[in-house]
Amino acid sequence: MSTDLSGVMRPVAKANGLPNEHYTDERVFMEERDAVLYNNWSGIGTEADVPENGDAKPIEFIGMPLLLIRDTEGQVRVFQNTCRHRGMILVSEPKKIEGAIRCPYHSWCYSTKGKLVAQPHVGGPGMNTHKDMPKSELGLYEVPSYIWLGVIYVNASNTAPPFEDVHAELLERWKEFDVPMYHGGEDSRFELEVDTNWKLAVENYCESYHLPWVHPGLNSYSRLEDHYNIEEYGHYSGQGTLVYRQLKGQMGETFPDFPNLSDKWNEGGEYITVYPNVLLGVQRDHAFAIILEPKTVDTTTEHVHLFYAEPKVDEALRAKNATQWKGVFIEDIFVVEGMQKGRYGRAFDGGRFSPAMDGPTHCFHDWIARQITGHRQKMAAE
Template sequence: MATHPNDLSAVRAPLETAHGLPNAHYVDPAMFEEEKHAVLFASWAGLAVAADVPENGDAVPLEFAGIPLLLIRDRAGQVRVFENICRHRGMILVSEPKKIEGAIRCPYHSWCYSTAGKLISTPHVGGAGHNTHPAIVKDDLGLNEVRSHIWFDTVFINIDGKADPFEVVHADLLERWREFDQPMYHGGADSRFDLQVETNFKLAVENYCESYHLPWIHPGLNSYSRLEDHYNIAAPGKYSGQGTLVYRQLKGPDDMVFPDFANLSDKWDTGAEYVAVYPNVLLGAQRDHCFVIILEPNTQTTTTEHVHLYYADPKVSEDMRARNAHLWRGVFEEDIFVVEGMQRGRAAPSFDGGRFSPVMDGPTHCFHDWVAGCVQAHRTKAQAAE
């Protein structure tokens, strides 16, 4: 029979003998609630991309694991994340994407905030015609800002504010991909799309981490970038994924290709890498374009995949962009029946989390071990606080 969901010792065992996470981690609402705090809120999770707010004053309301947030590019051009609520009575401030022309105005009592989150106006707060009151100190009542960091144009957030700095947590990955620390240009409306998937977000991560499934799920890719051309990437506690030694550029009419990123080493001439940055960001790096996938965990059994494509040049062929988006959408859609099938499989009461191929599944086991470690740490802190 399956192990008790609170017993994670088998998950944290060595790869050769480890089991995957118990079923409850994919189907139980109570476990989903626990993982919100242990996994999503305590780490650097992906929220959006900076390209979602391209101009100063652009604001987009978002929800992350039930929390109302506001992504905004302030007047100085800095991308910020705030709780999308007024400090007066908790009213939602912005209900749809918009340009903030003046101030962020609460629709309830018209308290107003600057795009940097400072409370600047409290009309009639001291009574009719009195816009101040000694008890209401504006400097103490700015918007609640959520700790954020931008890398690879991805807006990472740390909800509980206690994680080590992003640059410390992901120093290895930043060094690994330092050649891509250069301008990246979002392809625009035709280079973004969403996929609604009936699965727990973790299964999307697990599937993305490994190349084991390529011959059967992605026969088109496998026809030129074969299973034997791939290698595992595993950085315990941080990220994992796969790389390929055979990357084939998309070609258009007259053998047109996308411009390459500048000054890349020879490794990228024919290679590419695909990593899952824990807990919910999937990245792809290639010589001529990159992609970012933000996994939005809606419920324990539903996920939205937000896909964004980036290029080395802001002016690439519209036809080529469309071809590329169509190609990647097809690849990512091929994975849907797999992650949805695994989700349905978690209803089997005797499933014990499964076993891993000691050769092929290292990156996936790496993610399971990290999740289990986060949950154990959260439980230890909760017990100590009792």
């Protein structure tokens, strides 16, 4: 199936949204997996998933088995979770690697850096080498990865330019937050299972237009008119607020601020999508990341993580903050699930965009359309 994306790439005032098939059709979902999620730098987890040397965590990224691991020197790496011998899954549940990563099938072993270190009986009983099976050529496939603001990004296809080049403008915009960030721990992470296509979660997050009706509590102090659009076509989009209110405890305590922030952040916050699938929010005293895991064409898991300026912050205040944000994000669920159901309306043409209010969402649609169009052109030329 090849959908018509020409209307999506028009200027915002004349554009239509992505066609329904991009939310309902399994074949298009697979096309987007390759063109958008595999070909770009997608978020898959956080450093906090493997906090100590030797920690390993298996994940599945839209069907691709991956292994997050912190090697013996403390570097976070991502490998395909597949033995180079017969393709067996190496690690099936989170664990501490003691010594080496051992395949449970024929006991081939790999170091935490991915090097093949043992091949028992590969040359016959008692013969642990074979001239046609060189260890140096049979290490694990390492997937290009990059860590920014605590989130682990991968380029599954190994075809994207370096992360620093792709996101240079965003890294510059938020360079004040390029400081150590500390995950709040188990009470600062939660998951939301949502019956929607992953893109609808991005679209909703990008804009502030819905605040008065969907988030009346938030809108009571950070009003619609206090927000501004962030539209960097071809790069990222989102929204910002001029009125960020610090959370306070019973005795007026607050979280410590990130160091050396400019005055902009005294009462401001920004909420941006790192295309394609990571929703980031930064404020003076904490940050959050929502990593969208597309499960099927119409189901998504939202992995939410909260980060702070210091490794230890007030426990009660931290729990209160997690509860508050969880409440805000839950308020969005009926919206993104409702839009998913609406995409089965056969006469729906992708919808229109308010030039004043929907620019960030159109920015995302335009980027998706151009990723797919470029992928189709490349495939046709091969």
